Amino acid sequence: MHTPKYPTEINLLGHEEQSRRLERVYDGMRAAGIEAALVRNLANIYYLTGRVFRGYIYLQPSLDGPRYFVRQPNHLTGPGVHMIRKPEEIPAKLAEDGVGAGPQVALELGSVTFAECMRLACAMGMAGPGADLSPVMRAARAVKTPFEQKLIKASGVKHSLVYERIPHLYQEGMTDIEFQIEIERVSRLEGCLGIFRVGGDDMELFMGNVLTGENADTPSPYDFAMGGAGLDPSLPVGADGTVIRPGIPVMVDVNGDYTGYMTDMTRCFVSGEPLPEAVKANELSVAICDALAAMMKPGVAAADLYRKAAEMAEEAGMSASFMGHRSHAGFVGHGLGIEINEAPVIAPRSKDILQAGNVIAIEPKFVIPGLGAVGIENTYIVGEDAPAQAVTTAPTAIVLLD
């Protein structure tokens, strides 16, 4: 019955692209004194192969390539692929391949549970986990290859197209969630995959955040720039059923995952004339984005970018509403790609230094009492020398809904 529509080859990246990524990871391993590592985080597996499988990738820079230990799906092929049912089978399979026991094996201590790390360490013949691979993977993934940048740009094109359709989805009397649902639908029809991957458990969200009015000032438990009460205490973030009112901006920040690599974009919309305060805050947000884009070059400190944004807010007398009002987010931007919270982090005490190939969302937003949330967000690719290039290209001014 089945004519395979999808390749079974484990490496969907091609040799050259995979080698480029592996070289970054191997460099990091060498710098950290890590001889071998076992990868099991799904986002990292996707990074290293261009596909998702349940299992493990054994990395040892001194070998001729990775070894893949696949639990599921059951049809993958290619050099170094071993089907297993449990990780305890790994050492024997490695031995078949001529890879002897010996080196300590680093694990992803920052993304794999304690119980699973102990099991893997034990399976590999170690008393407990040794070195941490998480910072190595995070650093490798922070610098996107040209192919990754292409996927991000492709998401940006579709994401921007959807945003240009948003004004046509509005009908008078809609609530925030009704408006959001129509945006979700159009996004999905345009090819949005829906999920956005998040590293760690500091964020939960469905498809995006649409905020209007005082709901924007309800603090949320999550590590997002903006809050909102949400529809239910089980997911306290975002739209809460507030009716969209004339003159009150609606901030739209919805999912840009169209290719496995996502863009992050926010724009504001308003029914009727926007109030001058909203226009002014939005212009300040755009000005901060432009100023940071001009600064974002290799060697620049992430903390300096944050400082610049905070200074511009202060000069405009907008500090009290910068990145929130009752609750303030501690950053103005973040790396993104496969996950929404990658390196670098644009925050006051960030130690990150920008590199060419970083992809960074900048989101200077304001929560103004009586008005709600105002501001934009763009995703930028950091170049070699020129100012960073925005891949989210919808018009930045507050867009009229009617």
Add this chain to the structure above:
Amino acid sequence: MHTPKYPTEINLLGHEEQSRRLERVYDGMRAAGIEAALVRNLANIYYLTGRVFRGYIYLQPSLDGPRYFVRQPNHLTGPGVHMIRKPEEIPAKLAEDGVGAGPQVALELGSVTFAECMRLACAMGMAGPGADLSPVMRAARAVKTPFEQKLIKASGVKHSLVYERIPHLYQEGMTDIEFQIEIERVSRLEGCLGIFRVGGDDMELFMGNVLTGENADTPSPYDFAMGGAGLDPSLPVGADGTVIRPGIPVMVDVNGDYTGYMTDMTRCFVSGEPLPEAVKANELSVAICDALAAMMKPGVAAADLYRKAAEMAEEAGMSASFMGHRSHAGFVGHGLGIEINEAPVIAPRSKDILQAGNVIAIEPKFVIPGLGAVGIENTYIVGEDAPAQAVTTAPTAIVLLD
């Protein structure tokens, strides 16, 4: 500006309901010899308080109640609430409260990362994590209180309503994903929260799975009953853009999270007359559900339920397509509630024994070469004595789309 629409009291469950849940957790802790524990998993925090916050709950059965250490949001109140910036502040705050250091503190080793467990252990003055709280929480959450059952029933009512609207969403020539997007929209308009929580990282999915034709036979990496290629290698599960054809069933298994507690339901739909094979397989699925529902009483072994289902498939000559064809799922049902993969697990080697208050989804599904996926899924509440009660009540026969 802000008239608080949502209560700031940390415990949204009320004293009685929270005590009922705490007593279950404390019983488990005592049985496991655990004197004290720190909870940080968001699903467990929601279970214990009825709300989500980022932080920690300190449990010690000998105290007069939990202590809450909240990082975010910044406006929570109530007895035992302490605002903190980092977990290292916990011991001093406990001491303020008259709780001395001393007992070993169990952590959720099965859901918290290795790095975070080490940090928490160190913050609590321990050399490393001691006992594992994860099995205790899993066991406590497996038996739903009457209030939890009420939330599950409420989700079931809305979920069933949405399924009755599905036939009206179909238009000739639609692809699986176009059909799914209209179902997503109607679900969201009916109040579906969108996310469904999953424990661990063995599953990723957006909003549900709609499968038609041979795509149902594409193995996926995830631990779901059914597969599908998906739209992109970054999320290889579910609809892949196949056009829905006359006579070929469409299996719809979409998100039932309307209240923070979810139901799981699957039904099949067909444009034109269903083929007799499809009708027969669907009837077998319904018969297995009915047989298992009649068996599901306290004291029954989960493994016996699986065995019964597999026997009925075998007697009908359907073993080769039971729970998949090119790839077979290793279970026929699963507990659910706050997360989609709770205890008990209805699998051949499951050690789980049913208890009154278990909520279990039963999903005997078939993947038939040339036809695709056929079968239903219902969510049941296990009672004291009577057969289990289905809370997903849409008609079980294959529904005609036109």
